[in-house]
Amino acid sequence: MNTQPVVAAVDGSDDSLRALEWALDAARRREAPLRIVHVRQYAPWAQPEVLAAGPPDPDEDPVLDQVCGHLAQRSGLPAAEYVALEGAPGALLPEAGATARLLVLGSRGRGGFASLLLGSNSLAAARDAECPVVVVPRPGRGGGGGDEEVASAGADRPVVVGLNADSPDETTLAFAFAEAALRGVRLRVLAAYPWPLQTWMLPGEMPPPQVDQDAVEHETRLLADGFLAPHRERHPEVAAGIDVLPGDAAGHLVDASRDAELVVVGRHRRRLLAPARMMGSVTQAVLLHAVSPVAVVPPPS
Numbered sequence: 001m002n003t004q005p006v007v008a009a010v011d012g013s014d015d016s017l018r019a020l021e022w023a024l025d026a027a028r029r030r031e032a033p034l035r036i037v038h039v040r041q042y043a044p045w046a047q048p049e050v051l052a053a054g055p056p057d058p059d060e061d062p063v064l065d066q067v068c069g070h071l072a073q074r075s076g077l078p079a080a081e082y083v084a085l086e087g088a089p090g091a092l093l094p095e096a097g098a099t100a101r102l103l104v105l106g107s108r109g110r111g112g113f114a115s116l117l118l119g120s121n122s123l124a125a126a127r128d129a130e131c132p133v134v135v136v137p138r139p140g141r142g143g144g145g146g147d148e149e150v151a152s153a154g155a156d157r158p159v160v161v162g163l164n165a166d167s168p169d170e171t172t173l174a175f176a177f178a179e180a181a182l183r184g185v186r187l188r189v190l191a192a193y194p195w196p197l198q199t200w201m202l203p204g205e206m207p208p209p210q211v212d213q214d215a216v217e218h219e220t221r222l223l224a225d226g227f228l229a230p231h232r233e234r235h236p237e238v239a240a241g242i243d244v245l246p247g248d249a250a251g252h253l254v255d256a257s258r259d260a261e262l263v264v265v266g267r268h269r270r271r272l273l274a275p276a277r278m279m280g281s282v283t284q285a286v287l288l289h290a291v292s293p294v295a296v297v298p299p300p301s
Helices: 014-030 048-053 062-071 089-099 120-128 147-151 170-183 213-234 249-259 281-289
Strands: 006-009 034-040 080-086 102-106 133-136 159-163 187-193 240-246 262-266 294-297
Touching: 006 014, 006 089, 014 034, 014 062, 014 102, 014 133, 014 170, 034 062, 034 089, 062 080, 080 089, 089 102, 089 120, 102 120, 120 133, 120 281, 159 170, 159 213, 159 249, 170 187, 170 213, 170 262, 170 294, 187 213, 187 249, 213 240, 249 262, 249 281, 262 281, 281 294
Parallel strands: 006 034, 006 102, 034 080, 102 133, 159 187, 159 262, 187 240, 262 294
Antiparallel strands: 133 294
């Protein structure tokens, strides 16, 4: 049995409490323990009033006390532990994912600028954590009127996953199928292909033959069906449909997030000449603009 916990990062903000609720549900579905983590940014050199009062008591954490009170009247909760850490959240939160099944946090906490859709700590966790990271956005991000905007889609909200037919990400597909199975919902697979095609020619070169868009779409669908076949065999209970769409993959995923339970995207593999962890432009755009929670799945280590 996998006893790795679901980790919820909290900081007392409304964003982190929404993420906590998502993490509670995820832990229940996985029959996993829950670890609630608060990273305290104690920087006395930047806070004279804190320096005068001395460092906080390591056994006291008002944020964790608030969360404990928030959950006190609940029944049927998973086994939970509360962990306070000292340091920089952007460094410590990814480390918290090293022994986790899932790391869940809000899109922006107390320390971010109000104008930002995605805080630096959320970005760092999604980029650097060794486990899948779920970022829960604040309501109304899509320009609507709040929680109702997402809830209006009704109970039949799918898990959505992006598929690059030129370079399929098996780990991301496996996560998406497993999540749809856990939630008992359908899986919507979006396979985008570049269109219109752009051709660069040198002076005097002959233009290439015209490419038939229907043929490109048909080939993309065939490839996508082939990539999904082993996952469908492993999860026959999941109804997985493929939408083959022209143009911008990020835009299609953001549009699909409006009636999705979760959007699943992959993170770039490390490259020989660029060993640092990276996130592709599609993943970053989805994290910035999706209405639903977003799961960022790391490549196999």
